[in-house]
Amino acid sequence: xxxxxxxxxxxxxxxxxxxxxxxxxxxxxxxxxxxxxxxxxxxxxxxxxxxxxxxxxxxxxxxxxxxxxxxxxxxxxxxxxxxxxxxxxxxxxxxxxxxxxxxxxxxxxxxxxxxxxxxxxxxxxxxxxxxxxxxxxxxxxxxxxxxxxxxxxxxxxxxxxxxxxxxxxxxxxxxxxxxxxxxxxxxxxxxxxxxxxxxxxxxxxxxxxxxxxxxxxxxxxxxxxxxxxxxxxxxxxxxxxxxxxxxxxxxxxxxxxxxxxxxxxxxxxxxxxxxxxxxxxxxxxxxxxxxxxxxxxxxxxxxxxxxxxxxxxxxxxxxxxxxxxxxxxxxxxxxxxxxxxxxxxxxxxxxxxxxxxxxxxxxxxxxxxxxxxxxxxxxxxxxxxxxxxxxxxxxxxxxxxxxxxxxxxxxxxxxxxxxxxxxxxxxxxxxxxxxxxxxxxxxxxx
Amino acid sequence: xxxxxxxxxxxxxxxxxxxxxxxxxxxxxxxxxxxxxxxxxxxxxxxxxxxxxxxxxxxxxxxxxxxxxxxxxxxxxxxxxxxxxxxxxxxxxxxxxxxxxxxxxxxxxxxxxxxxxxxxxxxxxxxxxxxxxxxxxxxxxxxxxxxxxxxxxxxxxxxxxxxxxxxxxxxxxxxxxxxxxxxxxxxxxxxxxxxxxxxxxxxxxxxxxxxxxxxxxxxxxxxxxxxxxxxxxxxxxxxxxxxxxxxxxxxxxxxxxxxxxxxxxxxxxxxxxxxxxxxxxxxxxxxxxxxxxxxxxxxxxxxxxxxxxx
Numbered sequence: 132x133x134x135x136x137x138x139x140x141x142x143x144x145x146x147x148x149x150x151x152x153x154x155x156x157x158x159x160x161x162x163x164x165x166x167x168x169x170x171x172x173x174x175x176x177x178x179x180x181x182x183x184x185x186x187x188x189x190x191x192x193x194x195x196x197x198x199x200x201x202x203x204x205x206x207x208x209x210x211x212x213x214x215x216x217x218x219x220x221x222x223x224x225x226x227x228x229x230x231x232x233x234x235x236x237x238x239x240x241x242x243x244x245x246x247x248x249x250x251x252x253x254x255x256x257x258x259x260x261x262x263x264x265x266x267x268x269x270x271x272x273x274x275x276x277x278x279x280x281x282x283x284x285x286x287x288x289x290x291x292x293x294x295x296x297x298x299x300x301x302x303x304x305x306x307x308x309x310x311x312x313x314x315x316x317x318x319x320x321x322x323x324x325x326x327x328x329x330x331x332x333x334x335x336x337x338x339x340x341x342x343x344x345x346x347x348x349x350x351x352x353x354x355x356x357x358x359x360x361x362x363x364x365x366x367x368x369x370x371x372x373x374x375x376x377x378x379x380x381x382x383x384x385x386x387x388x389x390x391x392x393x394x395x396x397x398x399x400x401x402x403x404x405x406x407x408x409x410x411x412x413x414x415x416x417x418x419x420x421x422x423x424x425x426x427x428x429x430x431x432x433x434x435x436x437x438x439x440x441x442x443x444x445x446x447x448x449x450x451x452x453x454x455x456x457x458x459x460x461x462x463x464x465x466x467x468x469x470x471x472x473x474x475x476x477x478x479x480x481x482x483x484x485x486x487x488x489x490x491x492x493x494x495x496x497x498x499x500x501x502x503x504x505x506x507x508x509x510x511x512x513x514x515x516x517x518x519x520x521x522x523x524x525x526x527x528x529x530x531x532x533x534x535x536x537x538x539x540x541x542x543x544x545x546x547x548x549x550x551x552x553x554x555x556x557x558x559x560x561x562x563x564x565x566x567x568x569x570x571x572x573x574x575x576x577x
Numbered sequence: 578x579x580x581x582x583x584x585x586x587x588x589x590x591x592x593x594x595x596x597x598x599x600x601x602x603x604x605x606x607x608x609x610x611x612x613x614x615x616x617x618x619x620x621x622x623x624x625x626x627x628x629x630x631x632x633x634x635x636x637x638x639x640x641x642x643x644x645x646x647x648x649x650x651x652x653x654x655x656x657x658x659x660x661x662x663x664x665x666x667x668x669x670x671x672x673x674x675x676x677x678x679x680x681x682x683x684x685x686x687x688x689x690x691x692x693x694x695x696x697x698x699x700x701x702x703x704x705x706x707x708x709x710x711x712x713x714x715x716x717x718x719x720x721x722x723x724x725x726x727x728x729x730x731x732x733x734x735x736x737x738x739x740x741x742x743x744x745x746x747x748x749x750x751x752x753x754x755x756x757x758x759x760x761x762x763x764x765x766x767x768x769x770x771x772x773x774x775x776x777x778x779x780x781x782x783x784x785x786x787x788x789x790x791x792x793x794x795x796x797x798x799x800x801x802x803x804x805x806x807x808x809x810x811x812x813x814x815x816x817x818x819x820x821x822x823x824x825x826x827x828x829x830x831x832x833x834x835x836x837x838x839x840x841x842x843x844x845x846x847x848x849x850x851x852x853x854x855x856x857x858x859x860x861x862x863x864x865x866x867x868x869x870x871x872x873x874x875x876x877x878x879x880x881x882x883x884x885x886x887x
Contacts, residue, residue: 209850216850237853240640341833392724394834395745400724409725543852549835566657573656576639 165197166463168470171218171225173211173281173453174203175487176418183486184280184474191473197466206231218458226461227470230454232528233542235267235275236535242274243457248468249273252475257496260526262450266535274456276471277494279483281453283416284492284519284526285348290334291510292433293411297332298325306437308512309505311521314438314446319356322440323385329411330388337404337413338389339396340552342545346396348449349414350547351529353385354378356442361541362533362571370568374444376560382551394552406430414449417507417514421488424509432509436517438524448519450526452494489514496522540574634859641856649860658836658844659861666840666865668751669826670819673758674812680759681766681811688767689774700771707764715828718757719744722829747837750830754838757825762818766811773807774800806880813876817869841865 170188175181181203192199202225204211215234218224219241235242249267253259259267263277287302294300300321305314326336339346354360359374369375386393390404402419404410406427413419423431439448455474457467473479480493485503493499499518507514519526529547530538541547546567554563601607638645653659688699706714721728722743730740744750777800785795801808823842826832832839832847839847841861849858 213850216853216855220855233853342831390725391740392742392745395724395742395750395830397831404725407726540852540854543847552835569657573652576652 165195165466167198167200168192168227168463168466169225170199170201170470171204171211171214171228172201173229173231173278174205175280177421177487177490180280180483180486180491183482187474187479187482188470191470195466195469197463197470199470204229222458222460224458226463226467227455227457229278229281230275230456231281232266232451232453233535233539235454235456236269237539238456239269239274241459243459243461243464243467244272244274245276245457245468245471246273248276248472248475252276252472252495256475256477256493256498259494259496260450262526262528262531263452263494265531266452266528267454269535275454276456276475278453278455279474279480279491279493279498280487282492282494283451283490284517284524285345285414285416285449285451286437286439286517286524287412288405288415288417288420288434288436289412290405290410290430290433291435293329293334294325297334297411298328300325302435302437306435306516308515312438312516312523314441314523317438317440319353319381319440319442323381323388325412326385326388334409334411335388335390336385337401337410338385338393339398339400340386340389340393340548340555341396341400342543342548343396343398344451344542345398345401345414346393346548347529347542347545348451350382350551351531351542352439352447352449352527353382353442354529354547355447355525355527355531356439356444357381358444360532361530361546361567362537362574364532364534366534366537366575368568368571370571371561371564375564375567377443379550379554379560379563383554386551386555394548405434417489417517420513421490428509434513435510436514438516438519446524447527448524450528452492489517492518537571537574541571544570544574546570631859631863634856635863637856639854639856645856649857650864652857653860653864658839661836662839662841662844662861663864665751665838666820669755669758669822669838669840670816673755673762673819674815676755676759677762677766677815678808678812680763681770684763684767685770685774688771700768703767704764706760707762707768709761711761711824712828714761715757715825718753718760719829722753744830745834747834750834750838754826754829757829758819758822761825762815765815769807769811770804773804777803809876809880813873816872820865820869 172181172184175184185201188199188201191197204214206212211229212231212234214224215228215230215238218228219238222241230238250273259277267273267275267277289300289302291302294302300317305317306312329335338349340350354375357374357378359369359372359378361368361370361375363369390396390410401410401413401415402422405413405415405419406423408427408430417436420431420434420436423434439446455471457464457471461467475493475495477498480498481501481503483491484493484501489503489507499520501518504514504518504520505512528538528542530541532538533541550563550567553566554560558566634641635649636644636646638648684703688696688703691699720726724742724745727740727743729743733740742749743753781799781803782795785799790798820840821842822840823846826838826840826843827846830838832843836844841864845858845861847858848861849855852858
């Protein structure tokens with residue numbers, strides 16, 4: 132029996148036909164055709180905010196045929212930071228993670244560059260502020276996308292009635308709802324005078340001097356307002372400089388009229404201070420006001436979120452962005468980048484801001500005009516100036532412009548607030564500066 | 578013939594092997610080893626591996642890319658905060674252990690003298706601080722010491738006193754964390770001492786009473802010598818646990834104000850996890866090992882010596 136033989140011509144013809152069929156055949160995509168994606172998001176304080184984010188992700192997943200799994204990881208007890216550290220060490224875990232302010236820089240070598248996501252977003256939504264660039268870029272590349280969820284400005288939230296009655300400051304006139312600020316007279320000197328007057332009347336400003344972020348952010352913004360940096364952009368220690376002396380001198384005067392236990396305050400203390408009706412001002416995003424709305428409505432209706440006072444070198448507001456980053460050991464980077472782009476659209480950002488009651492902030496210049504901030508109340512317009520819509524403040528992070536890995540240490544160790552407490556407790560200025568210099572030297576190790 | 582001899586030898590040696598294996602398996606020590614094997618495996622995975630890994634981490638540079646040997650330890654020696662943490666850890670552990678031992682000793686005597694009928698009830702109640710998860714009880718204490726809304730301050734204010742900055746002032750903050758540690762740990766001492774007291778033969782007290790010994794002499798010459806070993810072991814155990822404490826300081830003060838209540842574990846967490854410097858954090862935590870080893874060697878040597886004497 133003779134075996135059928137395939138001639139060269141037949142082989143070529145068959146291969147060509149098969150290829151044509153393969154190319155012409157319709158691409159049938161399954162429900163999970165584009166693979167799986169594991170996400171570690173920050174667990175939001177605001178009830179219901181996670182649900183909106185989940186819905187946005189699920190809508191994207193259904194469209195892109197990706198199977199997603201989301202873990203909401205709390206920042207209580209630093210659980211999210213522990214998870215980040217563990218995943219970086221194990222080089223395994225989620226594909227996307229929500230990184231708190233300094234973490235993208237700390238783990239930059241494990242992060243997939245996302246310039247291809249960020250560049251179109253900047254074209255579409257306008258520039259991001261310098262703080263986002265400082266924290267989100269390394270070696271000329273974007274290493275993470277600024278997240279709407281969790282990003283916040285920690286400006287003053289004042290009691291309208293107490294500020295007017297005790298300090299003679301009309302915060303609504305300085306920052307009218309729906310219009311640009313008229314706050315030229317709102318300077319650090321005016322702020323100190325108001326703090327002294329309120330303290331004298333038994334309604335001290337609720338500003339902490341601990342080492343948690345609310346305390347550090349306020350001290351950091353005041354340092355910036357004096358042009359004071361402990362370490363400059365080039366990594367040179369500047370602790371013993373005149374701007375640092377001026378900032379410390381000012382903060383000592385301010386600390387003297389803060390609650391006596393301010394050195395022990397954490398991030399909950401200022402919220403409690405405002406909600407209990409004890410204080411005339413705190414430095415916080417609108418979460419304290421939101422809780423007051425539920426627990427102490429008579430306090431909430433007297434709250435007004437507004438801008439920082441200006442110092443000799445400008446008007447600086449503390450800004451703490453969250454970032455969404457993609458691990459470079461992640462298994463589905465294209466899908467991860469696609470999701471980050473989808474979560475950064477104007478529509479998605481607006482939904483997240485609404486779900487958080489105005490707490491969350493997009494970092495792009497053209498995304499500060501959502502109706503949530505204009506309409507939230509009572510009193511109506513209380514959040515209008517929260518997203519810095521008229522760009523009258525410089526959004527900053529404490530310890531900048533030091534190289535981020537050094538700045539993160541200064542920030543985490545609360546060096547600036549510790550300086551204030553040491554000086555307040557009677558340590559000589561030069562001794563405090565020498566201590567700060569020594570601490571910064573310790574942060575230089577690589 | 579030779580083949581047969583070899584075969585016979587082989588059969589004999591095989592049987593001997595089987596017998597010796599059986600004998601080995603029947604030995605008490607082998608059985609004990611196999612029964613302890615799950616625990617040994619568990620300890621290896623959960624204690625030895627992490628300990629070895631932290632030793633490895635402590636020898637790396639900040640970005641964990643380079644071996645630096647003892648570089649992290651020598652760096653720590655140059656830091657003011659590190660020496661403050663050493664000092665604070667010693668103050669915290671020694672003060673707390675002394676007070677826990679004293680309170681435990683006194684309370685154990687009280688409980689020992691309660692009639693047997695009501696003793697169980699008191700023993701149970703006195704153990705409550707020790708059995709509540711420390712994270713929960715620390716939160717309750719935090720509310721009592723809260724910077725602005727302290728319940729203690731409210732009571733003080735009722736009597737016209739000024740509020741005390743319990744966690745805002747260095748000395749009060751140290752007092753607060755030590756107090757909470759004593760509150761949680763004293764029942765452990767109490768129960769250990771109570772067990773020791775119950776094992777002191779009654780005849781010794783009777784003999785001392787016949788000799789006209791006073792209450793204090795009975796304590797000094799009978800009770801204390803009989804309890805010496807249990808006192809030493811309890812103190813050592815508690816010293817190790819207190820030195821390595823994390824939860825109380827973390828919840829109550831987070832190391833503040835200005836780092837003056839940090840102990841090794843809390844500072845290690847701050848530097849390693851919060852400061853993203855894991856090798857330095859590992860080095861800080863490992864620094865407890867030599868200090869505790871020295872304490873353990875001295876205490877255990879004393880116990881062994883007394884054991885040999887008796």
